[in-house]
Amino acid sequence: MSGHSKWHTIKHKKSLLDARRGKIFTKLIREITVAARVGGSGDPSMNPRLRKAIADAKAQNMPNETIERAIKRGTGELEGESYEEITYEGYGIGGVALLIETMTDNRNRTVAELRHLLTKHGGSLGEAGSVAWMFEKKGLIVVEKSQKSEEELLELAIEAGADDMKTEEDVYEIYTSPENFEAVEEAIRKAGIKPQMAEVSMIPKTYIKLEGEDAKRMIKLYEAIEDHDDVQKVYANFEIDESRLD
Numbered sequence: 108m109s110g111h112s113k114w115h116t117i118k119h120k121k122s123l124l125d126a127r128r129g130k131i132f133t134k135l136i137r138e139i140t141v142a143a144r145v146g147g148s149g150d151p152s153m154n155p156r157l158r159k160a161i162a163d164a165k166a167q168n169m170p171n172e173t174i175e176r177a178i179k180r181g182t183g184e185l186e187g188e189s190y191e192e193i194t195y196e197g198y199g200i201g202g203v204a205l206l207i208e209t210m211t212d213n214r215n216r217t218v219a220e221l222r223h224l225l226t227k228h229g230g231s232l233g234e235a236g237s238v239a240w241m242f243e244k245k246g247l248i249v250v251e252k253s254q255k256s257e258e259e260l261l262e263l264a265i266e267a268g269a270d271d272m273k274t275e276e277d278v279y280e281i282y283t284s285p286e287n288f289e290a291v292e293e294a295i296r297k298a299g300i301k302p303q304m305a306e307v308s309m310i311p312k313t314y315i316k317l318e319g320e321d322a323k324r325m326i327k328l329y330e331a332i333e334d335h336d337d338v339q340k341v342y343a344n345f346e347i348d349e350s351r352l353d
Contacts, residue, residue: 134339135164136177137210141190143181155289159307188212196233197225199343200325203315204238205230206342207332217337224335228328241344242309245270246288248281248295249304255279260300267294278303282310311344322347 139160146154151161157178164174180187190210195218197205205225211217222232250260252274260279261272268287273280283291285307292305317325325345333341 130334130336131167132169132173133336134210135160135167135169136173137190138339139164139174139177140181140187141192141210143178144183145192149178149182149184159289193217194239195221196235196238197221197230198233198238199225199228199230199328199345200321201315201317201345203317203325203343203345204241204311205332206239206242206309207338208340208342209335209337210339211337220335220337221332224331225328228331229324230328241313242311242342244285245308245310246281246283246285246291247304247306247308247310248283248288248292248302250279250281250295250300250302252277252279254300255298260295263294263298264291267291308340309342311342314344314346317345317347 139157142154142157142160143149146156148154149157151158161174176185179185190212191214193209193211193214195207195209197207199205207221209217209221218232224230225232248264248269254260255263257272257274257279260281264272264281267290269281269283269291270287271282273282281291281295288305288307292302295302295305322345325343326347329341329343332338
C-alpha cells in the first residue's frame with residue numbers, strides 16, 4: 108500500500124536508540140541469560156538462540172565481559188535473578204492485536220503493570236489465546252533497497268532457503284521459516300549486505316489500518332509497552348501512514 112508501512116518495518120527508524128541504550132542492554136542481558144539456561148548450553152556454537160542473542164548484544168557494542176557474566180548466570184556458574192518467559196495477549200486502539208513477550212522475576216507485578224499501561228492508553232489485556240492465532244512465527248530480515256537490486260536479493264534469499272520477499276516503501280522484507288532464518292541471514296551478510304533488522308518474529312496474518320489520532324495513540328501505547336523493563340518484544344498488527352509520525 109503506497110504511502111503506508113507496517114509497524115514492524117518502520118519501528119527501527121525511530122531515533123530512540125541512544126536514549127534507551129540502558130534499557131536495551133537490560134533486555135539483551137536477560138535474553139542471553141535465559142537463552143543460556145533454556146538452550147541447554149552456554150556454548151553459542153551449540154545453542155542457536157544464544158548465538159543470536161550474543162550477536163545482537165555485540166551489535167549494540169555490549170562489552171564481552173558483560174556478555175560472559177550473563178551467560179554464566181544462565182548456566183548457573185554465577186548467582187543471579189531467575190526469569191521466566193511469559194507471553195501476554197491484548198488489544199490496542201481500533202481492535203489492534205498485541206502479543207507481548209516478557210521475561211520477569213515476578214509475574215504478578217508484571218501483569219498488573221501491563222494491565223495498567225494498556226488501560227491508561229486505551230487498550231486492554233486479553234485472555235490467553237485471544238489474539239495469538241492472528242500471528243505466525245517467521246524469520247524476518249529487512250534490507251534497504253539501496254543495498255541490492257530486487258532481482259539479485261530475491262535470488263540470493265531464495266537460494267539460501269527464504270520463503271518469500273516483499274517490497275515495503277524503501278525496504279525489502281525477506282521471510283523465512285524459523286529453522287532457515289540463521290542460514291538466510293548469514294548468506295545475506297556474507298554478500299556484504301547489512302540488514303536493518305533481522306529476527307525471528309511473530310508476523311500478523313492481517314493488518315488493521317490506522318490514521319490520524321488513532322495512529323498516534325497506538326504508537327504511544329506500543330512504545331509505552333515496549334519501554335517496560337520486563338517486556339522483551341511487542342508484536343502488533345497495525346499499519347499507518349508514515350506522514351502521521353511527524
